Amino acid sequence: MRLFTAEAMRLADQKATQIGYPSLLLMDTAGRKVARALLQAYPNRRVVVLCGKGNNGGDGLAAARWMRVWGCEVEVYAAEGQQGDAKAMRQALESHKLTIRPLTDWQPTPGTVLLDALFGTGLNRPLQGFYADLVGKINQSGLSVVAADLPSGLPYVPHVEADLTVALAALKLEHVFYPHRAACGKILLAEIGMPPEALADESLPELLTPQALHALLPPRPGNAHKGNVGRVLVVGGYPSYTGAPALSAIAAYRAGAGLVTVAYPQEAAVVPPLEAVRLPVAGWSHAALKPAKAEAVAVGMGAGPSGKEAAKAVLELGLPTLLDADALHSETVEEFAGAGIPTVITPHPGEAARLLQSSAQEVAQAPLEAARTLAERFAVTVVLKGGPTVIAENGRLAVNTTGNPAMATGGMGDVLSGVIGAFLAAGLAPWDAARLGVYLHGLAGDLLARVGMLAHELADALPQARKQLAQGQVRPYWH
Numbered sequence: 001m002r003l004f005t006a007e008a009m010r011l012a013d014q015k016a017t018q019i020g021y022p023s024l025l026l027m028d029t030a031g032r033k034v035a036r037a038l039l040q041a042y043p044n045r046r047v048v049v050l051c052g053k054g055n056n057g058g059d060g061l062a063a064a065r066w067m068r069v070w071g072c073e074v075e076v077y078a079a080e081g082q083q084g085d086a087k088a089m090r091q092a093l094e095s096h097k098l099t100i101r102p103l104t105d106w107q108p109t110p111g112t113v114l115l116d117a118l119f120g121t122g123l124n125r126p127l128q129g130f131y132a133d134l135v136g137k138i139n140q141s142g143l144s145v146v147a148a149d150l151p152s153g154l155p156y157v158p159h160v161e162a163d164l165t166v167a168l169a170a171l172k173l174e175h176v177f178y179p180h181r182a183a184c185g186k187i188l189l190a191e192i193g194m195p196p197e198a199l200a201d202e203s204l205p206e207l208l209t210p211q212a213l214h215a216l217l218p219p220r221p222g223n224a225h226k227g228n229v230g231r232v233l234v235v236g237g238y239p240s241y242t243g244a245p246a247l248s249a250i251a252a253y254r255a256g257a258g259l260v261t262v263a264y265p266q267e268a269a270v271v272p273p274l275e276a277v278r279l280p281v282a283g284w285s286h287a288a289l290k291p292a293k294a295e296a297v298a299v300g301m302g303a304g305p306s307g308k309e310a311a312k313a314v315l316e317l318g319l320p321t322l323l324d325a326d327a328l329h330s331e332t333v334e335e336f337a338g339a340g341i342p343t344v345i346t347p348h349p350g351e352a353a354r355l356l357q358s359s360a361q362e363v364a365q366a367p368l369e370a371a372r373t374l375a376e377r378f379a380v381t382v383v384l385k386g387g388p389t390v391i392a393e394n395g396r397l398a399v400n401t402t403g404n405p406a407m408a409t410g411g412m413g414d415v416l417s418g419v420i421g422a423f424l425a426a427g428l429a430p431w432d433a434a435r436l437g438v439y440l441h442g443l444a445g446d447l448l449a450r451v452g453m454l455a456h457e458l459a460d461a462l463p464q465a466r467k468q469l470a471q472g473q474v475r476p477y478w479h
């Protein structure tokens, strides 16, 4: 499943028409789906539909007709000047003897539910004047609002604050990235009959779905033993961050690793989990790490200023490696890529900014671009953490769809490192290990989803998350 921009949606629309699918049919289905979703969410309420003059307004006119056909009480206020399909929808509605009133006449009426069909993906500048005032009036009305495709005004300010948004044909950036996603309220994706070929644009970011990730879960054969399902070496630990490698180790086991070894400076008070192999070292060196039995390494979690040295020692092992936190330095990442080692880096926006020589704010404002640039510049797999996390590798992008703000707490990133480490050790390619790891980590967070949860509690929820994914029980947030 792909994540669309307004422009990509316009091209998909064009492509559907080119291959012979009637655009009026798309609009009619869109209207019917919006109407159905609205009535399911707000049964027995009087509906007021506000329509703009573009195709989003056309969806609203079609929705009004369907609600009328189903016997609902519906009032319509519309801008003048519809053309093409939207004009046809206006005529179709008028043939049902419903009076279409001027948009300027609308006043909020208590007890009604609003269908916002003013603007969708066609907006190319912020609303001003009458429309800006109208949006303000909608938001201040206190009425429940259902948005057709997008809350009108997005991605600019002002915009409608909806309670429910029915995304048409595909999810757009605004349905996925904050702060716009917050303006959508609950999000439902409506299939409107768009031919799959029109939506299959490989150049767009992939949206991580349970269907796609389910297929990546490493099998656990009946004759599995701890030596053949993935062994992880966790490298880190520094006087003030002794918990970080322990959290990664727990998470690696919880994600399915067969054996986890924790290497840490002997003077650091690291307490690895009972199940881990301990490897206290007197300084970071290849010789010190060599005894560890592992197929992948996760390094940097709480390694403090010795992160570079720790990573150098890991480099010589030549194993697939995840570089996090204190191992995230430009020279280190370049060395790993240069040595041809399959490498995943997991920066948060602050660490990404360090690698890109920009600011955390700039990274957080344009995470797709930042992740893509990092992947290009360093030729590694990039996991740019955030809400949502973006994954990039060699020209492709993926956006995570699990996780929640309760995960904004210390140690969550260490847990993620352990999870991705486990999948690298199980033999998954970096792109797959990163996507599956990020998805599962967020899914475990969603199973708990309460502010105050701790990173180790999320790690403990990983087996349940994995089971749900394996059994096809996960419902994405747009269902």
Ligand SMILES: NC(=O)C1=CN([C@@H]2O[C@H](COP(=O)(O)OP(=O)(O)OC[C@H]3O[C@@H](n4cnc5c(N)ncnc54)[C@H](O)[C@@H]3O)[C@@H](O)[C@H]2O)[C@@H](O)CC1
Pocket (backbone or CB within 6 Å): 009, 010, 012, 013, 026, 027, 030, 052, 053, 054, 055, 056, 057, 058, 059, 118, 119, 120, 121, 122, 123, 124, 125, 126, 127, 128, 131, 148, 149, 150, 168, 169, 192
């Ligand atoms: N892409 C698709 O496949 C489909 C799209 N449909 C609908 O079509 C929508 C997109 O339709 P359009 O491209 O016609 O665009 P919109 O209906 O979102 O808005 C475009 C209209 O608003 C005007 N406009 C743009 N910026 C403005 C501003 N700042 N102030 C005042 N007026 C402004 C434009 O001149 C144009 O008349 C989608 O969001 C969706 O609701 C559906 O009909 C079904 C199929």
Ligand SMILES: Nc1ncnc2c1ncn2[C@@H]1O[C@H](COP(=O)(O)OP(=O)(O)O)[C@@H](O)[C@H]1O
Pocket (backbone or CB within 6 Å): 348, 385, 386, 387, 388, 389, 402, 403, 404, 405, 406, 407, 408, 409, 410, 411, 412, 413, 414, 415, 416, 441
């Ligand atoms: N608002 C949020 N929504 C979704 N996921 C979040 C949110 N905040 C944090 N997370 C996730 O929690 C983890 C935090 O990682 P990080 O900042 O490295 O933490 P730490 O360094 O304390 O371990 C990341 O995987 C991130 O995606």
Ligand SMILES: [K+]
Pocket (backbone or CB within 6 Å): 056, 116, 117, 118, 119, 120, 147, 148, 149, 150, 151, 152
């Ligand atoms: K809208």
